Amino acid sequence: MNIKNTIFLALTTIFLISCTKTKKEEVAVLKYVEEPHSYAQPNEAVITHLNLDIDVDFDKEIISGTATYDIENNNSDHIILDAKNLVIQKVQADGKDTEFSLGAFDESLGQPLKIIIKKDTKKITVFYETTDKTEAVQWLNPQQTADKKHPFLFTQGQAILTRTWIPIQDSPQIRITYDATVRVPKELMAVMSAENPKVKSENGEYHFKMAQKIPPYLMALAVGDIAYKAVSDRTGVYAENSMVDAVQEEFSEMEKMVVEAEKLYGKYAWDQFDVIVLPPSFPFGGMENPRLTFATPTLIAGDKSLTSVIAHELAHSWSGNLVTNTTWDDFWLNEGFTVYFENRIMEALYGKDRANMLGLIARQDLDEEVEGFKATPEMTHLKLNLKGKNPDDGMNSIAYDKGFLFLKTLEELVGREKFDVFLKEYFQSNAFSTMTTEKFIDILNTNLLEKSNVTFNTEEWVYNSGVPSNAFEIKSDKFEKVKQTIADIIKNNKVDVGVTKDWTTQEWVYFIRNFPEDITPTQMAIIDNAFDLSNSTNSHKAMVWYEQSIKHNYRGNNVDKKIEEFLTTVGRRWYVSTLYTAYAEADKVDEGLAIYKKARQNYHSVTVNTIDKTLGYKE
Template structure:
């Protein structure tokens, strides 16, 4: 049968099927992805469907040697399959019978790496690529024992998003291409290996671990972590992995995880991935969290001791629906992953802790969004303040801004406020169910929005208004404005201070970390180093264990030249790899000549502890300073 006709018939069958997903639907997405500007793959000719990965992790060489065997789905005219690679050493390629196949590794392209073109026929069912990674593979973070929490064993973790999976596995590295996988990974004895799959809960004696992921995922959700790890179960389908000295603290911090999963399911349907675990990584991890299926990677900066920063967990959990289940077709559609996830995160937090609490979070995010929009426009990046991006020829990490997250959230919130929460919830539940394990474009979402929300409820869809959100820069004048009564009370305490009260006269005993964060962000521009000392003496901001509050305080300290905080600033920058905190601190320092010198001095010490994702950004920031 002609491949295109075959796909067409499958699409018709899918349209006529029931809403419930079959096990086969979970495993294989037959829809041909749209052309991805960040991948060399040609899925209409040959596309991967399953990966069997056999690999050995070598800490001494800082390299992974592996064989990646793919099951293929070919068109009737297929003569090649094209995979994405970046700095991989390819030794040979074979077919299912072990016969060597001709291949060509193309020229390296900025950001994209090199295409691996393998000669096949329509009857080629498998290709096996024998390869090893380079010591500088961008997705791999090799840590010496001294860089870990317990200082005893080395550690390895991956960060595949957005297009770094190709630096440790030759793969069709596009979010629109999904595949199942199994793996056998050999690591040094005494260490545990984990993947975004079914995982062990104990270290074995052999150092050989096997994995299985039956739900189809895109390459950016491939993940591996190796280290001295322990597991502590939290609930029937949830638990936490961490280094021995961290695991108890982490288990306490995530103690409400089961309630979060249940709250999410009540909103938008069953959790489709069976187990939801979290691994707390060493401090060099560049993000707050990474939503790898079944195993969220999390930064230790959320271990505040009081569960005050667990909205990040709600965010990564929400990705189990938005992103992992329904995925942006290309990185130009990144807001479809993150805007939905922030909306979902806010709904989870509201369900668990009340509207007043979630509105504090939304208000803080709105503050960040407003600031970033202004800065991006001032820097000539106005076009990047649109939801639908144009990232061809650029690093897709350029799209990782608050635009995708918080402008996307406000757009969805504006729809909810227009049509009513009950209708919007019903639409979202249908959206996640009908499009599960598939890619989604911005235009496809707009079509579904009009058909399944507005027309279904006999409502008029103002497409021009929706397209203003998506295709126009900045924020629409009609954008929702989250309001927090709790922050209004914080502002009232500030008025007391300005009126002559002392810090100890303020009523702060019931404040959460979110009120404190708003308080620090509200420090007046005319405050001096002496004023900062007064606040620090009263509230111990320099010594806080809350990373969000500390970062805000350190930014103010830099701008006010409050030198008593500089030792903590240096220590924090050397021992924290989360880009969300690093970038604003370095950006604040380089505003002055003295600060620039301090930034370069600290960065020289800190850079070896950072992941490529962070160094790539900071190198560019300091390049011309």
């Protein structure tokens, strides 16, 4: 560890603010680190509990109400919250009006909301409302939902968007409990990342409680005409009425996933594990909001073939929600651990072949990401330096797949049994706290590597570019057979359909993604005529097929129309970004822009921000 890292580690101690006495002075030991993506100064004054009281107005598309915080004050005369594109009407300290001010606006960070308090102030209350620039919230009209009858709303807080719908200290190192009262139209139901209702209330008022401390990015709200179906006593699904039965069937193995996860790394700490399937504009495959994972409808394939996303979000209940990255520079600690854990859950449920196929697809994603960062190799470090950048820039395959490969390589080095003991202890010892990369390295050295009497190039993995040469090589006999199938088709210009009759989604994805660079439109037509891939109802298969169609100028089977339909009805950022990137790389930006101009209004702001950059779009 170099001097810079040693200094950083000293600053990131997670213990409560304390004092070490010398003869004439006291030296404060800081609980919180300085981080570039929040204006909060939590070492001076910090929030500990939120009581949220809000009204959801679909006609005006505004959320309004109060955010009341219990605070801990370390002898300060002010407290700073993060706010972005909010109207702050007034602020109270212990029930009395107090002065406040909003600082200069930053495009990514918003504004510091400085509130004057007394040294003995225990509570502050902010009266506020959202605006039409609130990025976390997406308001959907009935036509943008599955049932086409009622409007819908959902929020997406990661990474720093919670401040756009709640004034809050929006840093992952700050953990709070919360209560909420939410009033919505009586024909709709509200659910949150908290204890949730199972049926609609008569008057549209809902009360929520989150008793475990969570970071602000995990605050989440959804409002719509939804219903609940249990899978087990502690797992279940929410969805629009026309979808809820199919969702329950698709995710019917959720309880089995929880059981296998607990066997690996200890008791599930959040009591309930439910999933809500949102309208198609939700920008991610899933979001691990505690007690209520938000998920995309693109997971509903009819054969449970895409449920590794649910395993991933469940794994976040340990890595991310239980032990959280201290700053967004440490994001790999959330996602790398989660991909590894997801892979172990999938292996336990479906076997090593399935896990290896998922691992190899992840490796392919990683190699493509590393290639894409050739001009900025520092972005392929696990520990990032995102100062001056939006933390969303670090949310890519590096954190996920290089992090997974780092842990997989460690497992192979020390043995699975030792590695599982280490990880279980890591989660239990650091539960409901935050973790820096430097502290994790220290824990890794002390509790695993030194005890196992092995050396490992940890710093190369964490602080250097690319993938180290000692990375574990994942192999799959099934994928070797897929490669042979591709070679046979290209050589003979014909297809043996029987070879593929028992293929999983992973085999299909690997098949399509590994077409040779010089494949011709004629050869793609042979494949499409045999398998009807242009009309696939499996979203992942469709996405990779459409990507290849764009790249190789395949126009058969009305595929251009199918691509446009896909991009105007699906809002999952990974999927649509892949296709718009394919348009850009194939010098077909105009084609991509023509579709994007139609689809853009249906996308969440998270997706819009990415695609605007990809296509160079300006309003």
